[in-house]
Amino acid sequence: MRGAPPDRSVLLLLPALLILALIFLLPLLWFFVRTLLVEIEPAKLPALFASVLSSRPMRIALVTTLWISLVVTAVTLMLGYPLAYYLASRSGIRFSLVIFCVIVPYFTSIIVRTYAWMVLLGRNGVVNQLLLGAGLVARPLPLLYNLLGVVIGMTYVLLPYMVLTLYAAMKGIDPSLLRAARGLGAGRFYAFRRVYLPLSLHGIVSGSLIVLIVSIGFFITPALMGGAGDVTVAMLVERAIEILIDWPSAAIMSLVLLAATLVLYALYGRLTDVRAMLEA
């Protein structure tokens, strides 16, 4: 009997690595090197970094981005945890119904999901029509074109990421452990807090990191649902190119976004073994 197919299968990696290198890594490298090292004098670089990072729009954008990202991560965790717990502890039709409600939005275009919430939250939107119709408010509530709108829209877009990550972690928790704790006299809440919560902790951390990673660089939803003053770093990057045609500033701000994302991704890789996917 011959052994496992030898290492020649590595050759099959080459086409994927080639397009990854040529169409993803090379453009990033080319862009950063040209804009920051070739097209401006190296001596001026530190001063440029300092002026871009300390500029008023960038400072405000950094605070806005961080605030939105943290709030959205917290809200998706609070909403997603019970939903994932429900999914992990149910089967049959209940499971199918709930997973349907998570999966369909997850695979729907982000622009469509954002549009849906713009229709719902607008001044003459569905929510305000219902509230006015029911006599609950005297005039339309400002739900869109402010930070509230951005948080609602982004929470909706990112909730499935959180739920699916948490669910994957919770599925691995042996339910008999909870029963054992209950059998030994622990109350329902005590058993949850001392047994289930610690076992699901790595899911909480991975889910939060994923949502944080995606929200830091998020562009579509804040751009459409935010007010004139609610500018994120990603929107500032777009403006630097589309309106100001200021490539060096765009590159510096991109570098900040990319660095923050890569640090979080490295943390994520540390905490959840990527290779586990290969052995699952």
Add this chain to the structure above:
Amino acid sequence: MRPALSTFVALLCLVLILPIGIVIVLAFSGGTFLKFPPDSYSLRWFIAFLGDERWRASLWSSLEIAVIACAVATLTGFGASYALVRGSFRLKKLVLSLSLLPIIAPTIVTSIAMYYVAARLHLVGSLVWVGLCHAVIALPVVLLILIAALQSVDPDLERAALSLGCGRLRMLRKVVVPLALHGIVSAALFAFLTSFDELVIALFLTDASTQTLPVRIWNSLHLEVEPTIAAVSAFLIGVTGLVLALDALLRRRARVG
């Protein structure tokens, strides 16, 4: 405690699915502005969508780009996932982390880098270039699906074919591809969907004549919230529904077969 959890989950599920349902209902509205529930129903906004030459051109751009992205991502992704599942080489973890990077890196950063290169190589507006860029974003999706599918293929069957004198490529074609076919088709479907729905890269890389559907929705949303967009959105939701339904069907077939 239990009823509280069930109620919470039921409400949240409504909030998750209702916005999509409402867009579909609004797409069939008969009025000239968005009102829910609509006073009357009609197909006028779908006719406005498919009857408009510019919307139709966008639909074609979206399709052409998605077909290129799907073909490139599925073909290269199949090879890569086979190597990742069967191969015994070091740096596996590094290669996998690297190939997942395109969905981790902020799309806005990736997009402007791709735009920067395209501007210098006169590729802005090229459908092939957008298709290749989308293939990179779709590759991680393909890898995750195919790695799972290939793990369910019994390596003994591959060894048996090889020891009976079957060549390596022929073995791949005659043994692995048929056994992992449901996974390959699923991967291709989701690669197609990833490209078909993508906005940010297409926003930077297309020009007026190659705008995709999401890009045209984006441009229209800045002008006014016209009901045609509801019809286009419902169309995109329909494509998502079709992909999910086909995928579910394939899974069932694979389980039975």
